[in-house]
Amino acid sequence: MASILNETRQLLLTHGLRPKKRLGQSFLVDPVVLRRILDGGELQARDRILEIGAGVGTLTHALAERCDRVIAVEIDPGLFQILEDLFQGQAHVTLVRGDARHLDLSSLVGEGPWKVIANLPYAIVTPLITRLLEASHRFSLLLLMVQQEVAERLMASPGTKAYGSLSVLAQYYTDVRTVVRVPRTAFYPRPQVDSAVVKFTVLPRPRVAPADPPLFFRLVRAAFAHRRKTLMNALRQTRWDSLDRQEIAAALERASIDPSRRGETLSVGEFQRLADEMFSAIKGSAA
Numbered sequence: 586m587a588s589i590l591n592e593t594r595q596l597l598l599t600h601g602l603r604p605k606k607r608l609g610q611s612f613l614v615d616p617v618v619l620r621r622i623l624d625g626g627e628l629q630a631r632d633r634i635l636e637i638g639a640g641v642g643t644l645t646h647a648l649a650e651r652c653d654r655v656i657a658v659e660i661d662p663g664l665f666q667i668l669e670d671l672f673q674g675q676a677h678v679t680l681v682r683g684d685a686r687h688l689d690l691s692s693l694v695g696e697g698p699w700k701v702i703a704n705l706p707y708a709i710v711t712p713l714i715t716r717l718l719e720a721s722h723r724f725s726l727l728l729l730m731v732q733q734e735v736a737e738r739l740m741a742s743p744g745t746k747a748y749g750s751l752s753v754l755a756q757y758y759t760d761v762r763t764v765v766r767v768p769r770t771a772f773y774p775r776p777q778v779d780s781a782v783v784k785f786t787v788l789p790r791p792r793v794a795p796a797d798p799p800l801f802f803r804l805v806r807a808a809f810a811h812r813r814k815t816l817m818n819a820l821r822q823t824r825w826d827s828l829d830r831q832e833i834a835a836a837l838e839r840a841s842i843d844p845s846r847r848g849e850t851l852s853v854g855e856f857q858r859l860a861d862e863m864f865s866a867i868k869g870s871a872a
Contacts, residue, residue: 589643590614590773596641602663604774609708610661612640613730615771618782623647625764625784626702626728635694635724637685637703637713640664642671648702649678656693658685660706686712690720698725705729707776711751714739718785721758727785728764736763736781744850750809754802756853757792759785793857800867801860808848808856816851817844825863827870836862 593612597603604610613619622644626634632652639645639657641664648655649672656679657672659665665682672678681693686709701724705713710731717727731739734747739755740762741747755761767780795801803823811819820833828836837844840858842851851859 589616589619593641593643593773596667600663600667602667605661607708608661609706609776610640611707611772611774611776613643613704613771614773615767618765618767618771619644619647621765622702622728622730622782623651625782626700627726628652628700633694633699635699635701635703637701638706639668639680640704642668644702644704645678646671649675653677655679656681658683658688660684685709686716690716690723694723697723699723700725701727701729703729705731707732707778710735714751715754718754718758721785721787724787726787727759728782729785730767730780730782733766733779733781736783739783743852748849749812750805753805753853753856755785759787761785793853795857795860795864797860797864800864801857804860804863805848805856808851812847812849814847815845816842816848819848826867828863828866832866832870833863836866 593614604612628651630651630653633654634648634652634656636645636648636655636657639659645655645657645668654677657668658681659668660683662682665680668680672680681688701717714729714731717724737747738749738751741749741752762784764782764784767782769775769777769779807823808816808819811822817834817837821830825833834844836859839862840855842855842859
């Protein structure tokens with residue numbers, strides 16, 4: 586660990602930089618964890634990798650040694666200068682300065698398959714994961730360092746406190762598992778939380794096939810927006826085109842879902858059944 590830690594400190598010192606708390610900057614300095622990330626990525630020489638939050642290039646360098654192409658994204662101008670110095674002349678490494686939440690993934694990586702291997706900036710981890718999952722047709726695998734609490738949410742089962750809309754989204758598109766838990770001592774400076782490396786193996790097709798995917802996800806968000814309410818009362822807080830209370834109740838009955846249940850108890854498959862029944866009811870009322 587001392588070697589990576591010393592290199593990181595020296596790079597920052599040479600460029601007159603300090604880690605920025607407002608960006609949640611913490612740099613991985615544990616070689617054992619770095620090795621577990623590389624092993625978890627199932628890397629092949631032909632792989633094309635998108636890295637988000639490249640920092641001082643520790644992971645970028647290891648990926649560039651093993652893979653055909655690496656696109657490394659970094660928002661911080663000072664760190665981006667470090668990356669430019671480190672990877673000058675390496676044609677297979679493309680550096681992109683920008684906010685990954687707003688980059689055009691279609692033009693950046695085109696069609697897949699790519700792999701995303703990244704230590705995500707914790708301050709924006711949920712919108713980034715959401716964006717990557719919604720573009721998962723471009724990727725074969727996502728290997729992401731996230732807070733331990735986020736890892737638990739991603740893999741949570743129905744009926745648990747951690748289960749939510751992010752759990753449904755992840756499990757809709759991927760198989761999710763933890764590769765390794767990472768203590769806060771693996772970073773410089775140390776964050777205030779422990780972390781985990783999570784692997785998302787993208788499914789050939791979504792786990793369920795709702796008749797109207799946008800309606801499916803709208804239903805999921807509505808169900809979790811009022812966690813303490815029954816499913817029936819939570820759904821009443823959202824307008825469903827022409828559906829009134831009785832028609833929502835009828836859709837729940839046809840989907841064999843008790844309206845007194847809470848949204849957090851529904852599996853991905855149950856959300857699909859209910860979404861399809863609501864979609865049929867909406868179509869029927871519009872006919």
